Amino acid sequence: MSGRLAQGTVAVLGFGHQGEVQALNLRDAGLAVVVGARPGGESERRASAAGFATRDPAGALRGARTVAVLLPDQALPAAWPALAPALAPGAALVFAHGFNLLFGGLAFPESVDVVLVAPTGPGSALRAAREGGAPLPAYLAVHREASGVAWEVAEAYAAALGCAPLWRTTVREETEVDLFGEQVVLCGGMNALVTAAFETLVEHGYTPEIAYLECVHQLKYLADLLHARGVAGLRDAISGTALFGDLSRGPRVIGPESRAEMRAILDEIRSGDFARAWAREASGGRRWLDAEVERARGHALEAARRRALAGGSDPAKGD
Ligand SMILES: NC(=O)c1ccc[n+]([C@@H]2O[C@H](COP(=O)([O-])OP(=O)(O)OC[C@H]3O[C@@H](n4cnc5c(N)ncnc54)[C@H](OP(=O)(O)O)[C@@H]3O)[C@@H](O)[C@H]2O)c1
Known part of the structure; x- marks a missing residue:
């Protein structure tokens, strides 16, 4: 696993269809995971019950080296302006779908990598793949390169999720084809x-x-x-x-x-x-x-x- 991914905490924003399974798979891969969930919400309750440390979404971002952005696509553009300032310098952002990278008008700090790791199936298939079931391919893309190792971060993240084989593509191709x-x-x-x-x-x-x-x-x-x-x-x-x-x-x-x-x-x-x-x-x-x-x-x-x-x-x- 990439040293960079293993160093520090991975913040998983959202504990829905993808967020819950990605948090579980990353934890099973030995990574330290914190879940960003709205205080008092259903997701905070479920994530705590599953044994995850939880913070409010901006709190989870602070200090996280890697951030998985797994809020609903339609909710992210409104939520993002309050979240982006909490990002640690040099963090890597991982999206599961390119929709908001292509259409969302999101602004990112200069120092962050923004990558796409898109599993080619629902959360249940991703969990099954981690637990030894049928392999689940994933698409990888680099939207914004700041560190010089963004592709390696995407590959390490996808491997930690349990995805294989990995297909390099672009945000535009993944989004339009999906x-x-x-x-x-x-x-x-x-x-x-x-x-x-x-x-x-x-x-x-x-x-x-x-x-x-x-x-x-x-x-x-x-x-x-x-x-x-x-x-x-x-x-x-x-x-x-x-x-x-x-x-x-x-x-x-x-x-x-x-x-x-x-x-x-x-x-x-x-x-x-x-x-x-x-x-x-x-x-x-x-x-x-x-x-x-x-x-x-x-x-x-x-x-x-x-x-x-x-x-x-x-x-x-x-x-
Ligand atoms: N679903 C899939 O099978 C699938 C497959 C591949 C990729 N993806 C991609 O994965 C990403 C997540 O999709 P999803 O289907 O997992 O989403 P989802 O299940 O609808 O996500 C719900 C989660 O988002 C939280 N949330 C909603 N609005 C929020 C806000 N304004 N601020 C903070 N938290 C908020 C909810 O928290 P509360 O409980 O507090 O409401 C809940 O934890 C998307 O980019 C999607 O395209 C999904």
């Missing part, structure tokens, strides 16, 4: 696809529970195959009927119109339009977002899920 992936495939695309497929079957008179099991529930087994073997390997594992349907029908589902939308979404990410829209929504109290989440919670797909997993139909009743 946003594109979550919007087009991992969250936006997947949720829209399974919802539309469920609705199509139910509109045509099929049983909602069966539509749910087929178009949503089974996705996990195929995603696991994709994760383990890639697209070609998944195709080796499915029936001939499924394979013919895959290659002859899949490109119609994601046809020219979907590809044009993918390009439009990428343009909005690259131009900063998406970041500005999200900043407006977050600073306006997330009214549209929270209403959409609530509306989707009431979708027929959720009730079908509860029924589908609670038990099958009664054979005595027949069709």
Whole structure:
């Protein structure tokens, strides 16, 4: 482990999805960790219960040689002006996503390194990787070089987290690709696809529970195959009927119109339009977002899920 990382305390700001797991992994790697959490808040209580020393966020920064900035992306721009003056000269700042480095307008003192160590999965996958589970790759980038050893700091931090292999990139590439992936495939695309497929079957008179099991529930087994073997390997594992349907029908589902939308979404990410829209929504109290989440919670797909997993139909009743 880099001497620089091992010297002094690592302050972890935020004890949410990433903050909690990064604090645990760094402690398991033998580093001295202090958690920066709002006094009296839920995170302060949980971090103390997990045995961490806690300070208010600015207090945690003072004297820390390395600072992991793991506050929610939408909260950081407002919180940062009160935090930056507390940074020790020569500290290294570690971000887990480049969003605010690219779009947040954050100001940094001259003497600090600012690096990106972005694990390529959620906190649960990062914790599992540290505990000997499946390896979790991470992207590394240097946003601001002050010490001359910023790449080494990023590599040592990622190794302490338990990430491997490590991929050098830029803040711009990590941010744009991460946003594109979550919007087009991992969250936006997947949720829209399974919802539309469920609705199509139910509109045509099929049983909602069966539509749910087929178009949503089974996705996990195929995603696991994709994760383990890639697209070609998944195709080796499915029936001939499924394979013919895959290659002859899949490109119609994601046809020219979907590809044009993918390009439009990428343009909005690259131009900063998406970041500005999200900043407006977050600073306006997330009214549209929270209403959409609530509306989707009431979708027929959720009730079908509860029924589908609670038990099958009664054979005595027949069709
Ligand atoms: N979630 C993931 O799987 C994932 C994966 C890769 C990278 N990342 C990146 O990791 C970073 C953290 O994301 P996250 O999902 O872990 O965030 P999160 O779970 O939403 O973070 C919540 C934490 O931030 C604290 N917090 C919120 N507002 C604050 C403020 N104004 N001042 C001080 N503390 C505040 C909360 O404290 P209280 O309890 O006091 O409210 C809580 O400890 C982001 O840059 C994200 O893009 C996340």
